[in-house]
Amino acid sequence: DATLAIDIGGTKTLAALVRGAQVLGKTTIATSRQAGPDAWLAAIAEHAHSWAGRYERVGIAATGLISDGRWSALNPATLAIPDGYPLAAQACKLFGKPAFAVNDAQAAAWGEHRFGAGANEDTVFLTISTGIGGGVVVNGRPLLGLAGHFGLLRGPTNGQSPLEDVVSGRWMAAEAARAGYPAEAPEIFRKAREGAGWAEAIITQSAARVALLCRDIQMMFAPKRIVIGGGIGLAPGYLDAVGAQFEGLAPHLAPRLVAASLGSNAGIIGAADLAGRHR
Numbered sequence: 001d002a003t004l005a006i007d008i009g010g011t012k013t014l015a016a017l018v019r020g021a022q023v024l025g026k027t028t029i030a031t032s033r034q035a036g037p038d039a040w041l042a043a044i045a046e047h048a049h050s051w052a053g054r055y056e057r058v059g060i061a062a063t064g065l066i067s068d069g070r071w072s073a074l075n076p077a078t079l080a081i082p083d084g085y086p087l088a089a090q091a092c093k094l095f096g097k098p099a100f101a102v103n104d105a106q107a108a109a110w111g112e113h114r115f116g117a118g119a120n121e122d123t124v125f126l127t128i129s130t131g132i133g134g135g136v137v138v139n140g141r142p143l144l145g146l147a148g149h150f151g152l153l154r155g156p157t158n159g160q161s162p163l164e165d166v167v168s169g170r171w172m173a174a175e176a177a178r179a180g181y182p183a184e185a186p187e188i189f190r191k192a193r194e195g196a197g198w199a200e201a202i203i204t205q206s207a208a209r210v211a212l213l214c215r216d217i218q219m220m221f222a223p224k225r226i227v228i229g230g231g232i233g234l235a236p237g238y239l240d241a242v243g244a245q246f247e248g249l250a251p252h253l254a255p256r257l258v259a260a261s262l263g264s265n266a267g268i269i270g271a272a273d274l275a276g277r278h279r
């Protein structure tokens with residue numbers, strides 16, 4: 001009773017064979033940013049070929065807005081998706097099994113809530129990644145559709161841009177280039193560990209903005225925990241840099257941050273579980 005679970009992000013795509021919280025097999029594919037959804041699905045089908053006959057359904061977690069199986073970009077800079085692409089229907093056709101699709105961070109929030117650091121209690125999940133994604137689980141239910149898209153908040157920037165445009169991995173790389181050190185996020189973290197001031201400054205600035213976001217989230221949902229994931233969020237030192245911003249904050253106001261215990265599998269595990277319930 002396994003699920004073909006797919007997590008389509010702005011930088012990479014995971015395809016996996018999942019049963020419960022168990023990942024039986026997994027492959028990572030670069031998301032070819034210019035190619036478009038038909039080509040992304042075709043690449044997944046090619047990689048998933050060896051699992052044919054072993055799954056009953058397809059569960060998809062994808063960056064962007066998903067409503068009723070249709071897929072659109074909210075921030076095309078994270079990934080350009082044609083408006084209203086019939087993701088669930090296309091996947092159903094391609095893989096010959098029922099398919100259910102949900103936003104990537106919403107899927108990860110659900111995965112962490114059920115099987116990971118969320119411990120079956122009210123959970124907010126934040127992925128600090130190519131963009132910033134968010135997912136909310138309250139009273140045992142995931143909020144779907146637009147809910148939890150914290151990277152798209154404009155209050156924190158006085159309406160100037162989506163919040164993620166001044167926080168995410170994409171912003172870090174752009175900042176590094178502006179500082180005269182063209183580097184992608186992993187390199188920026190490496191340089192910071194070696195003591196490069198410019199790299200430390202970029203990480204601290206991003207972390208400080210995420211800390212403010214977490215304080216706001218605490219006011220809105222008072223979750224037991226805010227679970228942090230994503231390539232940037234899980235990079236060594238990042239979570240501590242966010243947590244350092246809460247020093248001196250009254251304990252009843254301070255959010256409790258924890259790392260995603262399912263790591264980069266949170267999205268595929270959550271999407272698989274949601275697909276199993278959606279019959």
Ligand code: BMX
Pocket residue numbers: 008009010011062063064065072073074075076078079080103104105127128129130131132133134149151152164
């Ligand atoms: C953006 C938005 C969210 C997504 C988040 C993280 C798009 C294409 N995506 O805010 O739906 O959850 O990025 O996505 O509008 P990731 O690709 O960085 O994991």
